Amino acid sequence: MNLLEFTVPPLPHYIVSGHTDFEQGHRHMSRRNVQVFDLLVVSRGCLYIGEEDRQFEVSVGESLILRPDVYHYGTEGCKEPTSYYWLHFQTTGGWTATDTLEASGYHEPIDVNSPSVQFATRSFPLQLPQYAKLLQPAKTEETLQQLVQLAPAAHLSAAKLKQQLLFQEVLQQLAACVAPERSSPATSCAEQAAAYLRSHYREEITARALGESLRFHPVYIARCMQREYGCSPTEYLLRYRIEQSKLLLMQTDYTIARIAEEVGFNQAPYFSSSFLKVEGISPRKYRQRFAQG
Incomplete structure (x- = not known):
């Protein structure tokens, strides 16, 4: 599957959109290095488009994203009256073309020595299919129609915000087309x-209890989590408990012992040593970062 992967944040942003009708025989124009992404969604007929050495037939209910950095062209004229929505967008962040599906549990490690680590923004990949059969074409077309209808009011701040919000809905609908490709029994497990570990992190959780709850063997669960998240269930639970403890250290005046209890640690010393191992700093020193004066 050909994918366009965007590093988020920042989110890709909307520029302009419209709706075009082609008569039979009309051909999509040829362009090179247009500097914007061009999303096409066909509502009637079929578009015949090439991008470098690849060729696409985009039919009703399908979408195609043309890249901003390569040559694209009409391969032949429409064989019937054809209508399509087009939308230009761009990103100020990084992006790449790939055919590798990112694991659902992707996360970017944080440098604990960074001065902004307390409020660090974790980036993640947004993967969009370059060519896709839309899961809900009517919904996507409705959203694009709303964007086109906003064009006369595009000079107003409220309309500009609405355009960006509608565009994010379009991105969600496109991203959903990737999910079925990514899904597998192992990913689901x-x-x-x-989800179970996050919901029960305050409790004592054993491998057996986890297995009985999900109705999978604990060894299989561990193998699946290692593949998707790069860690065992125990490690995942520890990291999540530490993340919750950081919020309590920053937002409350609870004692270290109480925080340990609140996030599922039986003993405060074990909590402190685990926190130090994960964060590279003790819970007390972490809290001092937020102290006044």
Whole structure:
């Protein structure tokens, strides 16, 4: 599957959109290095488009994203009256073309020595299919129609914000086309396990209890989580507990012992040593970063 992967944040942003009708025989124009992404969604007929050495036939209910940095062209004229929505967008962040599906549990490690680590923004990949059969074409077309209708009011701040919000809905609908490709029994198992650990992190959780809850063997669960999240269920639970403890250290005046209890540690010393191992700093020193004066 050909994918366009964007590093988020920042989110890709909307520029302009419209709706075009082609008569039979009309051909999509040829362009090179247009500097913007061009999303096409066909509502009637079929578009015949090439990008470098690849050729696409984009039919009703399908979408195509043309890259901003390469040559694209019409391969032949429409064989019937054809209508399509077009939308230009861009990103100020990084992006790349790939055919590798990113694991659902992707996360970027944080440098604990960074001065902004307390409020660090974790980036993640947004993967969009370059060519896709839309899961809900009517919904996507409706959203694009709303964007086109906003054009006369595009000079107003409220309309500009609405355009960006509608565009994010379009991105969500496109990203959903990737999910079925990514899904597998192993991915589902890992996601269920992560959800269980997050919901019960204050409790004592054993491998057996996790297995009985999900109705999978603990060894299989561990293998799935290692593949999706790069860690075992125990490691995942520890990291999540530490993240929750950081919020309490910053937002409350609870004692270290109480925080340890609140996030599922039986003993405060074990909590402190675990926190130090994960964060590279003790809970007390972490809290001092937020103290007045």
